[in-house]
Amino acid sequence: MTANTTASDLLNTARRLRQEVGENSHDHLTEALFAEAARITDRAVTHPDTRSRFDLERTIDRLVTSRRWGFPIMLLLLTAVFWITIEGANVPSRMLSSLLLDTVHPALNDLGASLGMPWWMSGVLFDGAYLSMAWVVSVMLPPMAIFFPLFTLLEDFGYLPRVAFNLDRLFSSTGAHGKQALTMTMGFGCNAAGVIATRVIDSPRERLIAIITNNFAICNGRWPTLILISSVFLGSSVPAAAAGLISAAAVVSIAVLGVLLTFAVSWFLSKTWLKGESSVFSLELPPYRPPRILQTIYTSIIDRTAIVLYRAVMMAVPAGILIWTLSNITLADQSLAEHMVGFLDGFGWLLGLNGVILVAYILAIPANEIVIPTILMLTVLTAGLTGVGAGAGVMFELDSNTAVKDILSAGGWTALTAVNLMLFSLIHNPCSTTIMTIYNETKSVKWTAVATLLPLIMGLTITLTTATITRLMGWV
Amino acid sequence: MTLRTDTLHASGSACATCPMNQHLERLGVKMTNWDYVVALAGNPNTGKSTVFNALTGLRQHTGNWPGKTVARAEGGFQYGNKRYKLVDLPGTYSLLAASVDEEIARDFILFGQPDVTAIVVDATRLERNLNLVLQVLEITNKAVVCLNLVDEARRHKLIVDHRRLARDLGVPVVPTAARQNEGIPELLQVMSEVATGVIETRPRRLRSTANPALDAAVNTLSGQLEAAFPGLPNARWVALRLLDGDQQIERAIRDGSLGDLSRGDKTQAVSERLTIAEVPA
Numbered sequence: 157m158t159a160n161t162t163a164s165d166l167l168n169t170a171r172r173l174r175q176e177v178g179e180n181s182h183d184h185l186t187e188a189l190f191a192e193a194a195r196i197t198d199r200a201v202t203h204p205d206t207r208s209r210f211d212l213e214r215t216i217d218r219l220v221t222s223r224r225w226g227f228p229i230m231l232l233l234l235t236a237v238f239w240i241t242i243e244g245a246n247v248p249s250r251m252l253s254s255l256l257l258d259t260v261h262p263a264l265n266d267l268g269a270s271l272g273m274p275w276w277m278s279g280v281l282f283d284g285a286y287l288s289m290a291w292v293v294s295v296m297l298p299p300m301a302i303f304f305p306l307f308t309l310l311e312d313f314g315y316l317p318r319v320a321f322n323l324d325r326l327f328s329s330t331g332a333h334g335k336q337a338l339t340m341t342m343g344f345g346c347n348a349a350g351v352i353a354t355r356v357i358d359s360p361r362e363r364l365i366a367i368i369t370n371n372f373a374i375c376n377g378r379w380p381t382l383i384l385i386s387s388v389f390l391g392s393s394v395p396a397a398a399a400g401l402i403s404a405a406a407v408v409s410i411a412v413l414g415v416l417l418t419f420a421v422s423w424f425l426s427k428t429w430l431k432g433e434s435s436v437f438s439l440e441l442p443p444y445r446p447p448r449i450l451q452t453i454y455t456s457i458i459d460r461t462a463i464v465l466y467r468a469v470m471m472a473v474p475a476g477i478l479i480w481t482l483s484n485i486t487l488a489d490q491s492l493a494e495h496m497v498g499f500l501d502g503f504g505w506l507l508g509l510n511g512v513i514l515v516a517y518i519l520a521i522p523a524n525e526i527v528i529p530t531i532l533m534l535t536v537l538t539a540g541l542t543g544v545g546a547g548a549g550v551m552f553e554l555d556s557n558t559a560v561k562d563i564l565s566a567g568g569w570t571a572l573t574a575v576n577l578m579l580f581s582l583i584h585n586p587c588s589t590t591i592m593t594i595y596n597e598t599k600s601v602k603w604t605a606v607a608t609l610l611p612l613i614m615g616l617t618i619t620l621t622t623a624t625i626t627r628l629m630g631w632v
Numbered sequence: 633m634t635l636r637t638d639t640l641h642a643s644g645s646a647c648a649t650c651p652m653n654q655h656l657e658r659l660g661v662k663m664t665n666w667d668y669v670v671a672l673a674g675n676p677n678t679g680k681s682t683v684f685n686a687l688t689g690l691r692q693h694t695g696n697w698p699g700k701t702v703a704r705a706e707g708g709f710q711y712g713n714k715r716y717k718l719v720d721l722p723g724t725y726s727l728l729a730a731s732v733d734e735e736i737a738r739d740f741i742l743f744g745q746p747d748v749t750a751i752v753v754d755a756t757r758l759e760r761n762l763n764l765v766l767q768v769l770e771i772t773n774k775a776v777v778c779l780n781l782v783d784e785a786r787r788h789k790l791i792v793d794h795r796r797l798a799r800d801l802g803v804p805v806v807p808t809a810a811r812q813n814e815g816i817p818e819l820l821q822v823m824s825e826v827a828t829g830v831i832e833t834r835p836r837r838l839r840s841t842a843n844p845a846l847d848a849a850v851n852t853l854s855g856q857l858e859a860a861f862p863g864l865p866n867a868r869w870v871a872l873r874l875l876d877g878d879q880q881i882e883r884a885i886r887d888g889s890l891g892d893l894s895r896g897d898k899t900q901a902v903s904e905r906l907t908i909a910e911v912p913a
Contacts, residue, residue, distance in 0.1 A: 162860045163885050169856060170874040170882075173849040181846050181875045182728070188841040193762035196800045201758055202791040358732060445784070448811065 213444055217318070226322040233315070234344075235408065237306050244302045252294035261287060279484060280477055288476025289469050292525050300376060300461045303345060308456040312447035316341065330419050331426025333362035336369075340418055343373030344411075347586055348593040350375075355597075361432045367594055368607045369421050371586045372414040377524030381581050382407045384528055388561050389574035406578070414582050421610070429606075471522035471589065479519055479530060497534055507616060508576035508623025512567060517580070522588045527581070535567035572626050576619045583615035656820055658689025659708035659715070666708060666717035668827040671740055673768055674752035675761050676723030679780045681705075682810040683752055684720040687820070711820050716827075719746065725760070727767040728876075739880075741771050742866075743889065747827040750819070752778045755785040755792050755807070765801065769835035770869040774826050775803045778819055783809040802834040837868060849875055861890055 174181070220229050264286060268278035310316060316338060324334030335357050343350030350370040357363040374382065386406040394402050426432065482493040490498070493515065501511035516530040564573075585608045586594070595604045674680040684690070688707030705720040721740055722733040741749055751768050753761035768775055779794050798805040804822045808815030825831040840847045853871035857864060864870065870890070873881045884890040 163888075166853075166856055166860055166885055167874075167882055170853055170871075173853055174875050174877060177843075177846050177849045177875055181843075181849075181872065184841040184843045184846050185838075185872055185876075186728075188838055189763050189766050191842075192766055192836075192838065193759050196762055196797065197759040199800060200793045200797040202793070 216444065220315070220318045221321050226318075230319055230322060231408075233310070237303070237310070239404075240302065240306060244298070248298040248301075249294055252297065253291070256290035256294055257287070261290065276484070279480055284477040284480030285473045286476075288472040288479070288526060288529075291529055292469055292472040292523065293465070297461070297465055300345075300465060301457060303376065304456040304461050305453045307341075307345060308452045309447045309449065312445065312452050314444045326419060327422065330423035331432070332365045332369075332422040333357045333359065336362070336366040336418075336422070339366050339370060340373045340415070343370040343375065345376055347371055347373065347375045347590040351590060351593045351597055359432075361426075361430050364598065364603055365422050365425050365430055367597060368425065368603070368610065369418045371590065371607065371611050372418045372421065372582070374411055374414055374582060375524065375587075377587065378581050379407075380525070381527050382410055382578055385574050385577055385581075388564070389569070389571055393571070410578050410582050417583065417614075421614075471587075472526060475519060475522050475526055482519075483534075493534060506623065507580075507619040508572045508626065509580060509619065510568065510573065513573075513577055513580070517584060520587075521585070524581075524587050532563060535563055572623060572631075576622060579622065580615050580619050583611050583618060585609070585612040655711070656687075656817070657710040658687070659710055665715060667714040668716050668747040668824075669744065670716050670718045670823060670827070671744065671746035671749040672718060672720045672752060673737055673741065673749055673764065674721075674723055674778075674780075675725055675754065675757075675764055678723070678752045678754040678761065679810050680720060680723055680752045683750070683778060683780065683808070683816075683819075684718060686810050686813055686816050687718055712824055714824065714828075716824075719744075725764060727764065727771070735880075738771075741768060743884070746772070747774060748823050749775045750778050750823055751775060752780050752810075755779050755782045756788055756790060758792060758797075766836070766838070769801065769803065770837060770872075771866050773833055773835055773865055775833065775835060776819070776823050776826055777801060777803060777805040778810075778815075779805050779807045780810055782807045783812060783814070800836060802836045804831060804833070846875070864890070 219225055261282065264282045265278060268282060273281075319341060320334055320337040323337035323340075327334050327336050336354075338356065339350050339353045341350075342353040347370050350373060351367050354363050354366040354370070357366055383403070386403040390403055390406050479493070482496070483491050485492050487495065496515045496518075497511040499511065500514040504510040504512075504514045512531055512534040515534055516527050519530050520527045585591070591604060591608050594607050595601070598604060672680055672684055684705065684707065687709050689709070690705075690707045707718050707720075709716050709718065719740060721737040724731075724734045724737050727734055727738040727741070740746070749768055749772050751765050753765060765775075765777060777797070779792060779797070782792070785792055792807070794805045794807050804826065806815055806819045806822050808819055810816060822831065826833060850868055850871045853874060854867040857867040857870055861867075870881060874885075881890070
């Protein structure tokens with residue numbers, strides 16, 4: 157008898173026996189295994205007397221996943237994390253910027269002068285490349301060094317699965333995967349990281365939905381823009397006592413709007429291009445474990461902060477060189493930057509924005525972090541302001557919110573500009589790092605284009621609508 | 633990735649000659665010419681990745697939520713002059729190949745034929761974890777149960793009699809608290825002894841289900857399997873899978889890779905399958 161006949165004999169026997177036994181052999185086996193596991197456990201484990209003991213874990217679980225309190229607690233915890241991040245980052249951010257911008261930068265310029273560098277060389281190197289890098293480091297490093305460990309601690313403690321549990325119902329009713337709650341939460345730190353995190357979703361359909369909608373989670377690069385603009389324009393228009401609260405509420409509502417858009421777009425995609433049933437998954441709520449604080453801080457700084465910062469710096473250096481060059485090459489009495497601003501001004505007005513903001517968003521495709529400094533710099537240039545900042549093409553940081561408001565008002569900004577800038581900050585194309593990550597993860601030009609253009613088109617439509625309505629109602 | 637060389641026990645005492653005091657050298661990702669392959673199986677969120685990191689010195693990110701280990705991770709360590717390759721399998725509740733994760737884990741234990749499979753179980757959730765243990769024991773003889781999170785069990789005032797458990801399961805059971813490195817030296821020693829054959833295991837296997845017709849069919853089929861593939865270590869389990877219509881097992885019978893198992897060869901097919909499965913689509 158050859159090996160082949162043995163094999164086919166065996167398979168035939170198996171087929172025949174399978175018909176005799178029926179389809180439910182799987183269930184019998186599972187039942188037998190369960191019974192055996194129960195017997196063995198019974199013999200090996202001695203339970204304490206738990207009749208009337210207060211079970212802390214179960215009580216916490218009941219609270220944080222309850223229908224009534226689950227969402228408020230979630231919002232409160234996330235707000236606390238962001239509040240700690242924003243407040244805590246303020247001081248080191250200021251220290252870093254005074255060191256890198258006020259001390260090292262003039263020293264570099266002096267050095268360049270003493271070496272007899274031509275103006276354009278010290279301009280490109282120190283006013284372009286170095287300054288943009290310094291700005292990204294001073295603005296991004298402190299929040300990341302606080303936010304990532306905090307987030308990892310929540311994860312380590314066991315809270316994230318509860319968030320997923322709470323959001324699961326909402327996500328699956330939109331036709332998406334419950335684990336998208338986790339990847340969205342990762343996106344609040346960095347969309348590129350959120351896109352990579354979608355690997356936890358098995359179904360390609362649901363994974364694509366999670367990738368495309370991740371951009372609606374506001375990332376680290378966008379929080380500073382929202383916070384600054386809301387405090388400058390919205391906070392300052394109400395009594396001082398309420399200013400902090402109002403601007404915080406504005407930022408939180410933009411973030412909540414992002415979550416709602418995530419649901420809406422997920423629902424839209426799963427009803428149109430990405431049709432299908434949402435898959436069921438079982439999520440075990442793990443026990444709460446005391447987090448290992450030092451180790452968490454170490455690994456989250458090494459694994460996350462350093463890598464994200466490195467990428468941001470690599471993007472900011474060429475962007476800084478470009479901005480400096482555009483502002484210093486003159487064509488027919490105007491710098492190239494001014495030409496671009498003038499060209500986009502009409503379209504910007506339609507959107508309730510302006511040419512400066514659009515140019516800033518084009519220049520900031522590599523990293524959203526440089527939107528605000530680019531806007532300020534270009535506004536100073538095109539509004540013909542003198543005596544502020546450090547001159548053509550130099551990105552600077554202004555000390556007080558009043559100064560920012562003065563510059564922007566001189567540039568023709570209104571409350572509409574501020575609100576629409578915040579909306580556009582939430583709803584526009586992802587940064588180039590995220591776009592590259594999306595391509596790496598999907599290996600599809602088509603889906604990368606969808607993920608890039610869909611939010612951009614949405615953002616243009618929404619700002620056009622709000623601007624038109626506001627103007628028709630005569631509010632501005 | 634760092635390469636760390638350190639010992640878990642301070643030597644120099646009278647215990648220095650004890651085999652438990654053999655040096656652990658963590659090799660991180662540097663692994664060539666290993667002598668033994670160790671598979672790390674377990675339910676999600678039982679601290680598998682923590683055990684993996686404790687043994688290899690790697691810092692694979694661990695997190696307190698299930699599904700952390702998306703792909704298969706590998707690392708190496710040297711213990712008692714032998715080099716071990718450690719494969720961290722995705723966490724699963726079962727090995728019935730219902731999902732990609734389960735298939736990766738099942739295929740590796742079945743076709744990869746690790747020299748020892750360490751099954752990490754959560755001491756506070758023993759009953760559910762034992763379902764996976766019993767399934768692993770159906771497939772392989774060379775297994776060790778790593779009874780992890782005993783610190784949490786203590787906190788919950790649970791008493792787990794690991795000797796009794798070892799007797800019932802027929803394989804060694806080592807209590808550990810991997811986050812505190814507690815029990816890791818003992819785990820290493822026991823794993824090496826199972827891999828080298830110093831410890832003979834007699835894993836508990838299901839003798840019968842509640843269904844006499846099914847049992848009869850399993851007996852017939854496993855008899856034929858043993859005749860066709862002498863030395864097959866898990867004929868009853870293969871029979872059960874065939875009765876469940878497992879296409880992959882049918883294929884393994886057809887292309888002869890099941891025959892390789894009975895001879896103790898590691899099939900090549902499995903490495904291909906694992907590379908494909910490694911990248912989640």
